[in-house]
Amino acid sequence: MYEEFWRESGDAAELVIPGWQTMSYFSDVTNVCWFLEPELDQQVRRLHRTVGNAAVDGYHVIVGTGSTQLFMAALYALSPDAAGDPSASSRQRPTTRSGNQSCLLGRQCFCCDLQSYPAVTDFLRSGLFRWAGDASSFEGDNYIELVCSPNNPDGAIREAVLASEPGAGGKTVHDFAYYWPQYTPITEKADHDIMLFTVSKSTGHAGTRIGWALVKDREVAKKMTKFVELNTIGVSKDSQLRAAKVLGAVSDGYEAKVVGAPRLFDFGRRKMVERWSMLRAAAAASGVFSLPEETSGFCNFTKETAATNPAFAWLRCDGEDVDDCASFLRSHKILTRSGAHFGADPRYVRVSMLDRDDAFDIFVRRLSSLH
Amino acid sequence: MYEEFWRESGDAAELVIPGWQTMSYFSDVTNVCWFLEPELDQQVRRLHRTVGNAAVDGYHVIVGTGSTQLFMAALYALSPDAAGDPSASSRQRPTTRSGNQSCLLGRQCFCCDLQSYPAVTDFLRSGLFRWAGDASSFEGDNYIELVCSPNNPDGAIREAVLASEPGAGGKTVHDFAYYWPQYTPITEKADHDIMLFTVSKSTGHAGTRIGWALVKDREVAKKMTKFVELNTIGVSKDSQLRAAKVLGAVSDGYEAKVVGAPRLFDFGRRKMVERWSMLRAAAAASGVFSLPEETSGFCNFTKETAATNPAFAWLRCDGEDVDDCASFLRSHKILTRSGAHFGADPRYVRVSMLDRDDAFDIFVRRLSSLH
Known part of the structure; x- marks a missing residue:
């Protein structure tokens, strides 16, 4: 659907990459997310400020190969074992193995309803987390709830159904892939702990495989970065530059001083x-x-x-x-x-x-x- | 090191992507690897034919977000459980849990020496595979051996150390990241079951995050594709086009009819x-x-x-x-x-x-x- 728009927008979002550019693994070694291109970081923040759909001040931007990778990164970062040293967790394993069977090996459970995420969650049979089905029928404290709003597939606006006491084990990840003005009224500036977005749904560039997470906590941001490092040693620089160009062109459309930019x-x-x-x-x-x-x-x-x-x-x-x-x-x-x-x-x-x-x-x- | 070369090569490897291009998830739905850009497929095969370092006829090309992702995809594809339905394997779990402790849960083991791969293998605590240390001290039949040649870090030319009977459980993955003429004499056209390559080491474009696998068996190729689908829903099209452009420029240098192209x-x-x-x-x-x-x-x-x-x-x-x-x-x-x-x-x-x-x-x- 969006191809028509981008064809009409001429060279506003055209990207030129010389043969010698972006050859390194690194983008900004001073950033928590060391493989994030500074230009993408800026354009992500600029677009959220333009649209008002999410808070960016005080948040870390973590880039992923699509938001699927960031979803896995969030599970990894929120699972208590991922942080510590592996030997500690294998010592724990025997005692927890006989624990509550609704939560595999006593580890963090992951709950959400009506999602196509179970396959992604379970395909490596991780000992860190597993899919636990519909959140509304889940009991326990040790969980990660995925809130997808507007929801895929039914478009409903959702909020977390599992209310966790502060300090308890419950955590949430907000998938905001569709929280953009073409799909839904922007009713509030969201400011949850982990919020996921993707160019695939916001601008239509699915083939570019760029998603980003806005993450409040520095330690969680570091662990998510570690996941992407171990999984794919960072994220394509070319795609990041492309996404930055595209997001920049979108923001330009709503900037008073840029005349005639497509919206x-x-x-x-x-x-x-x-x-x-x-x-x-x-x-x-x-x-x-x-x-x-x-x-x-x-x-x-x-x-x-x-x-x-x-x-x-x-x-x-x-x-x-x-x-x-x-x-x-x-x-x-x-x-x-x-x-x-x-x-x-x-x-x-x-x-x-x-x-x-x-x-x-x-x-x-x-x-x-x-x- | 390679930046100097690409700066001198002018616009031979320059990539221009209009805003409306490569927006879809799909590249070629008739291909086993449905997210592989046909242009990259062609340039990969052309370069191997030019250099003579690996056989390509009869092989499937699988693209990955760097060769790290393909390494994990290979582990996934070669693990017997990954193929079948998950319920079958969880039925097996209890009986194998008390099995041979050198091979976690009785599943496929993974062996290699002097590699930095253990972290990548183990970070999700997969029930499908685990790192088993130095291959030369491994005993058992149910393994995946990683052969890295020339080896990282010592540069030695290596061959598989675990000789498996045909039909037994042993499998090998050849990491040929450094099997290029600038690093080592090309002594043979390799024709192993799974061979991994990456632009990072061949042309220096680490930031582009593109690797490829040459895979003989169609079923293994399908499972590796499935892994990349579940992990990142394919691979950045922009990066694939960039890699195709760069590999094409390298082959041009050795084509008699292209005069003056840099080598x-x-x-x-x-x-x-x-x-x-x-x-x-x-x-x-x-x-x-x-x-x-x-x-x-x-x-x-x-x-x-x-x-x-x-x-x-x-x-x-x-x-x-x-x-x-x-x-x-x-x-x-x-x-x-x-x-x-x-x-x-x-x-x-x-x-x-x-x-x-x-x-x-x-x-x-x-x-x-x-x-």
Whole structure:
């Protein structure tokens, strides 16, 4: 969807890298995140200040190869064992092994609902953490709760469901991939302990694989940096420079002194409003699909009331003879992701709202013809 | 060291990326490695054909965020549990937990000597694999041996030390980061099951974080791809295009029809010969340091006999009062990495031979003044 915008923006976000540039592993050895390009650090802070969706003062910026890597880095940093020396933790292992079975080996548990994160959490069978399912049915103190808001896949605004006493073992990670004005009104300047963002969802540059975390605590920031160091020895400099260029072009659009720069969030919101209206009309025309109700709020960025326009549609097949919505749609040449992947009823599917125009048009046309 | 070469090569390796390019997660959905840019695939194969250091026909190219990620991907792919469904393996866990303690939970073991890989292997405490120390003292069938040749840190040419019966559990991964003509004569076209390479060591572009694996078996290639998908959802497209451009410029230098293109391996070899000769002279002048003996062989690429010029010097302090060479050198303002990090005697240190000219000159001058 965003390709059209960037094609129209000319060379505002064009990047030129000479053969001899950014050859070193290091970007700024004085920074906690030593592989973060200073230009990206600046542009991340500038954009958050422009949009007002997250606090940046007093935060460390940690860059990752997409926000997936930072999600893992956060789990690593918040797991108590990761900090200490390995021999200490292997000494603990035997005594905790017989402990509470809802929390593997007595270690930090990770809780969240309706996410596609379990595979990422569990694929290495880490002894540090494991996926523990839906947070709302979790009991215990030793957990990491992932709060995804607006939520993937249903677009709902969420807050942590596990209230932890200060000083207890509970910790939260906020995935704010979709907390941008094209998807949702910016109702507050978020200031949680760990907040994750990505260019993939904010500007559309998924192939660049750049995410960033805003991290309040210096020790947590150091451990997350250590994870990325061990996992991939830092993050591509070329991609960081690209992301800095792209984020800079977005901020330019909302800077009074830059005249005529294209405005990404205006474009995105216009597109999303148009697409959601097409989709709702198609679902109504078919009579056999339903969608989450539209919600709205006052957006501090645009200074007007705006509807939520999620990047995914959480579509329900209401037809009585349809148990598996994804299969039903597949038989009509519509590819979606079954609700079952998100721990939900297979009568739900997740549909991307960010495809190219022609693909989205075909999808809507096919959907409206079903009944 | 390579920055000088790329500065002199003008715009041969300059990359221009318009704002709208490479936005998708996908590169080629028909390829096993669906996030590999076709241009990088081509340039990797072209360069290996030019140099003759590795077979590419019949191999899959898997791209990674540096070769570190591919090393982990290989461990994942070669661990028997990673393939099957997770429930099957957790059923096995209780019975294997009390098994052979030299191989954690009865799972695949990983063996290698004198490497800095243990931290990377163990940092997530994976239940799939663990670091098992020096391969030459390992007994058992269920292992993955890492063969690093030329070896880091001592530059020696190595072959697998664990001979496994065909069909048994033993597997090997060849790390060929330094198997390029500037460091060592190219004595054979390697054709092992999994071979790892990286632009960091071949062209000097460490900050680009691009490595690649040549993988013979399609199933292993698929599992390695799956690892990178779960770990970082693919690899930066921008970096891949950069690497393709750089590797293409290197091949151009040795193509008869491209006149006057700069020749990286000639530059690299000239530099390395010069630096090794300076270092040997300095060590001799001081009288208290020794270095591995120079070895040589016939290089099929240059068609002449050439010496090995490792990217690291494996320096020994011979002074009788020096137990810890790294501390001794640090007190004389020379920063090195202690042999202890590689499981070796702390009288050894590893010194990088690839720093910028001015830094290398200072190092050699300081070293020759010690006695």
